[in-house]
Amino acid sequence: MLLKDKRLVITGVLTDDSIAWHTARIAQEQGAELVLTGFGRGMSLTKRVASRLPVEPDVLELDINDPAHMDALVADLTSRWGAVDGALHAIAFAPEDALGGNFLNTPPESAATAFMTSAFSYKTLAVGLLPLMQKAGGGALVTLDFDNSQAWPAYDWMGVAKSALQSVTRYLARDLGPHGIRVNAVSAGPLATVAAKNIPGFSAFERVWGERAPLGWDVGDPSPVAMMNCVLLSDWAPMTSGEVVHVDGGFHAVAAGPGTDGE
Numbered sequence: 001m002l003l004k005d006k007r008l009v010i011t012g013v014l015t016d017d018s019i020a021w022h023t024a025r026i027a028q029e030q031g032a033e034l035v036l037t038g039f040g041r042g043m044s045l046t047k048r049v050a051s052r053l054p055v056e057p058d059v060l061e062l063d064i065n066d067p068a069h070m071d072a073l074v075a076d077l078t079s080r081w082g083a084v085d086g087a088l089h090a091i092a093f094a095p096e097d098a099l100g101g102n103f104l105n106t107p108p109e110s111a112a113t114a115f116m117t118s119a120f121s122y123k124t125l126a127v128g129l130l131p132l133m134q135k136a137g138g139g140a141l142v143t144l145d146f147d148n149s150q151a152w153p154a155y156d157w158m159g160v161a162k163s164a165l166q167s168v169t170r171y172l173a174r175d176l177g178p179h180g181i182r183v184n185a186v187s188a189g190p191l192a193t194v195a196a197k198n199i200p201g202f203s204a205f206e207r208v209w210g211e212r213a214p215l216g217w218d219v220g221d222p223s224p225v226a227m228m229n230c231v232l233l234s235d236w237a238p239m240t241s242g243e244v245v246h247v248d249g250g251f252h253a254v255a256a257g258p259g260t261d262g263e
């Protein structure tokens with residue numbers, strides 16, 4: 001089994017559509033022991049969907065911007081396991097006025113919130129878990145990107161935050177590599193989760209993926225992304241760090257779909 005006996009922290013489970021929920025499911029099927037974290041008013045939802053996993057894991061509270069929550073999480077993990085082998089960072093948030101085509105008028109506070117919660121937070125999680133991952137002799141961190149190397153409709157300051165997240169991934173890889181910790185990002189195609197449905201015009205993403213992805217793409221199936229998360233959390237990517245792995249049906253590699261001949 002890919003993740004036998006790995007002790008993993010999975011953030012970002014909100015519903016059983018969440019990319020993190022599917023990652024948790026596959027990780028358990030592959031032998032991992034898990035703790036989930038939930039956030040704010042979503043905690044009760046997280047607890048409910050945790051019970052639908054193959055083995056019901058404990059759910060701890062983590063607002064990634066609240067240092068007291070991070071301290072409490074680390075204290076719990078220290079007494080529970082004494083060491084941590086890896087974590088999934090599946091956290092993103094942008095205020096309404098930072099999305100939806102309001103790019104030119106977004107107030108700086110809203111852009112800063114998007115950055116703090118969606119990009120800087122990878123650093124927060126990594127530094128919080130560092131002593132526990134050192135105790136494990138190293139490990140792996142994975143975050144979730146949406147490729148922003150070109151501008152999208154509506155994605156706005158969330159897109160800017162994702163570009164920052166890619167950069168945070170590389171700097172964390174630089175600084176945590178000497179501790180035996182690999183730091184990567186998975187750049188996912190569009191998936192119909194709560195976070196995605198909060199992006200106005202999400203259907204446009206679905207349409208272009210349908211036209212362009214050489215392998216095709218199903219916005220209702222997070223499993224391919226979850227499987228790659230598990231690979232990167234496992235021992236099967238031992239020399240991969242600072243990388244952004246696309247799981248998008250090959251979309252990023254082609255500039256246009258097959259088109260219709262003669263038209």
Ligand SMILES: NC(=O)c1ccc[n+]([C@@H]2O[C@H](COP(=O)([O-])OP(=O)(O)OC[C@H]3O[C@@H](n4cnc5c(N)ncnc54)[C@H](O)[C@@H]3O)[C@@H](O)[C@H]2O)c1
Nearest residue numbers: 012014018019039063064091092144146190191193194195
């Ligand atoms: N759905 C997509 O199309 C898509 C594509 C590429 C990348 N992603 C990324 O995948 C990740 C997971 O999103 P998802 O699509 O599974 O949606 P989701 O809504 O299920 O998950 C988003 C999670 O972020 C958490 N969160 C928000 N603010 C937080 C805070 N302050 N502290 C802790 N947690 C907080 C929420 O509680 C929720 O669990 C996000 O980073 C998202 O940007 C999603």
